[in-house]
Amino acid sequence: MTPFAYARARQVDEALALRAGHPEARFIAGGTNLLDLMKENVARPGMLIDITGLPLHDVETTADGGLRIGALVSNADLAYHPEVERRYPLLAQAILAGASPQLRNMASTGGNLLQRTRCYYFYDAGVPCNKREPGSGCPARDGLNRIHAILGASDQCIAVHPSDMCVALAALEATVEVAGPAGRRVIDFADFHRLPGDQPQRDNTLEDDELIVAITLPARGFARHHAYLKVRDRASYAFALVSVAAALEREADGRIAEARLALGGVAHKPWRDPRAEDLLRGQPCNAESFGRAADALLQGAQGFAHNDFKIELARRAIVRALEQAASQEGTP
Amino acid sequence: MSATSPTAGAGLPAAHSISLTLNGQPRRLEVQPWTTLLDLLREQLQLTGSKKGCDHGQCGACTVLVNGKRINACLSLAVMQDGAEITTVEGLAEDGRLHPLQQAFIERDAFQCGYCTSGQLCSAVGLANEGRAHSRDEIRELMSGNLCRCGAYTNILAAIEDALPACREGGRS
Known part of the structure; x- marks a missing residue:
């Protein structure tokens, strides 16, 4: 790693002030992705501001029945939190599908949102990459792109966001609370991550001088009918080729009252399309209705040779995840 | 600071x-x-x-x-x-006595080259502390962050399964 300075902040305002005074600095919490990127020379901050001492470790119920999760709650503590297990099992499942127990003990909730793509070319500082070095080119488009995007890619970047947790947060319509020099603001999860377009260096809409302080889940947790299906090269401790977060509410007659569908491993952000969910509303739970929703969600999907298989894989995974969600009888 | x-x-x-x-x-x-x-x-x-x-x-x-x-x-x-x-x-050892997991790794021959063993042991102690593994499949899943190039997984799994009750009783770190 390139030598860097280190400072510790105890309060959010102190962290923001340090950041404002040090443009070369980055915040560090769990560090599981940032330190790895620093070892690879992909990230070279001149200073790290340790935010682990900030008072952002609480999980609390909100006035309207939701759950507010401090940005520094570890992935493990969040997945095993009694309220998350009981009311948001989709989120617990997604978190436990990702990384390893060691990494989940270290990684923070806020940091999970900010982890960067595992595109081989992004990680190799010796080759061009528009995300790492804007304007240098994208070797993935015509290179080894088995793990890359089939939706929402651009001429400049076909990387995917690697998080499992974020796929569930997208389906659950979480919100992201951030603090910056101008105060606090709340970002809808759908607007937090972005598509690469002609600015692939920007993974999300967080400004450089802002800090995530909390993630809030709305009251509706889809605890009864949900599934997180992750398809990957080995059964554990691997990134998703395709993952699906499916959540349903069913009427007394079994028809679908409300549906949520989000995909991981296929785009620069968790992939969701309300039109696919609208198609499910009022429908019976069967292979036809699920297949129509899958086709709608995958509309416009495009492979880049090595990842062509993902399109059919995603279609089948969506149908299976919806079947699992529909048949499941979890805690109401 | x-x-x-x-x-x-x-x-x-x-x-x-x-x-x-x-x-x-x-x-x-x-x-x-x-x-x-x-x-x-x-x-x-x-x-x-x-x-x-x-x-x-x-x-x-x-x-x-x-x-x-x-x-x-x-x-x-x-x-x-x-x-x-x-x-x-x-x-991990205390007062000259091996941790129950260390003893179980020896008894089950849970290694070949031994390079991964110290990580496997510390990870298994963490697994025992967490109290989330109640079946062989759960042990496999919750030990997936530790790779073994020799492929001693079968015996690692057996050793952990053997030692978990003693870890729970002893409350060792």
Whole structure:
């Protein structure tokens, strides 16, 4: 790693002030992705501001029945939190599908949102990459792109966001609370991550001088009918080729009252399309209705040779995840 | 601790003082900001039981316990462990008696080359502390952060299964 300075902040305002005074600095919490990127020379901050001492470790119920999760709650503590297990099992499942127990003990909730793509070319500082070095080119488009995007890619970047947790947060319509020099603001999860377009260096809409302080889940947790299906090269401790977060509410007659569908491993952000969910509303739970929703969600999907298989894989995974969600009888 | 200038000292950012409890012993140490916990253990303190396999959090050979929780020492900065209680494989035995997991690894022949073993042991202690593994499949899943190039998984699994009841009774770190 390139030598860097280190400072510790105890309060959010102190962290923001340090950041404002040090443009070369980055915040560090769990560090599981940032330190790895620093070892690879992909990230070279001149200073790290340790935010682990900030008072952002609480999980609390909100006035309207939701759950507010401090940005520094570890992935493990969040997945095993009694309220998350009981009311948001989709989120617990997604978190436990990702990384390893060691990494989940270290990684923070806020940091999970900010982890960067595992595109081989992004990680190799010796080759061009528009995300790492804007304007240098994208070797993935015509290179080894088995793990890359089939939706929402651009001429400049076909990387995917690697998080499992974020796929569930997208389906659950979480919100992201951030603090910056101008105060606090709340970002809808759908607007937090972005598509690469002609600015692939920007993974999300967080400004450089802002800090995530909390993630809030709305009251509706889809605890009864949900599934997180992750398809990957080995059964554990691997990134998703395709993952699906499916959540349903069913009427007394079994028809679908409300549906949520989000995909991981296929785009620069968790992939969701309300039109696919609208198609499910009022429908019976069967292979036809699920297949129509899958086709709608995958509309416009495009492979880049090595990842062509993902399109059919995603279609089948969506149908299976919806079947699992529909048949499941979890805690109401 | 306040911010330090990147131009301090001999052109390098300043070192920091940290205090930690290492295998039961209080230690006060000077560390550079970029020294990982793994490099501190191996290079500064000669505790070479924790291994540097991949140095990227992918293999688990560097697994240690921080405040009873298993983490990858290669992906943690030493300077961020100020005040922590750290247990490495060197600290698992007590009063000359092996930890139940160490004894079980010997009895089950749960290794060949042994390079992953210290990480497997610390990870398994963390697994026991968490109390989430109640079946062979759950042990497999919750040990997936530790790779074994020799493929001793079958015996590692058997050893952990053997030792979990004793870990629960003993409440050992």
